[in-house]
Amino acid sequence: MLDDRDRKILVLLQEDAALAVSDLAERVSLSISACSRRIQRLEDEGYIARRVVLLDRALAGLPTTMFVIVRTARHSADWLEQFREAIIDVPEIVEVHRMTGTFDYILKLALPRVEAYDDIYKALIERVEFFDISASVSMETLKATTTLPTRYAR
Known part of the structure; x- marks a missing residue:
């Protein structure tokens, strides 16, 4: 407690x-x-999972954030494993979430420039079959934090 x-x-x-x-x-x-x-x-007890250093994205040469929306026609365990294998070793993919609603997954990418997305796109579609994949560039970050509220912790 x-x-x-x-x-x-x-x-x-x-x-x-x-x-x-x-x-x-x-x-x-x-x-x-x-x-x-x-x-x-x-x-x-696991409340502190790890301690990390957060880099300045601009100084690290990764000022561009893209969100990739993925829809799949297959929802099998083997497709999911293929997808995990395709994304796991791509350092530019910094977050991946399985979603409810009209699309299946959203990926957050940290890139040096928009054009760098093309290489990642080509690598993904080579390894995994998608129903639809589309990307959007973040124009501005209104809020970004790594700090979680602690009032819910038991």
């Missing part, structure tokens, strides 16, 4: 995973050892 201090630790670590335990402990009014034990418990 999480308490308010645990939730605050999770919020602070999501904002800056490199925050020193001493600074974190001070912000949540705990001793360094008590704070360290809580962080370890949060990791052991």
Whole structure:
């Protein structure tokens, strides 16, 4: 069961995973050892899945975001496995979601420029049969965060 201090630790670590335990402990009014034990418990219990560094997309040479909408006529386990194999090793594909509604999957791509999508498109259609595949370029990001709300955590 999480308490308010645990939730605050999770919020602070999501904002800056490199925050020193001493600074974190001070912000949540705990001793360094008590704070360290809580962080370890949060990791052991799976609340903290991993710690990562987020790159600046423009400086990384990947300023373009594209969303690819996929529809398939096949909904078999073997098609899904083919699809997973086709997308898993493409680093430009940063997210893939199976959807409800009028399309089956949405892919989020981080690209250096719009034209780079063509290579990924060709590689995908070579490996997997699609009913329909279409792409849209994101013109502007209105909100992007990696921070999850902690009020729902149990």
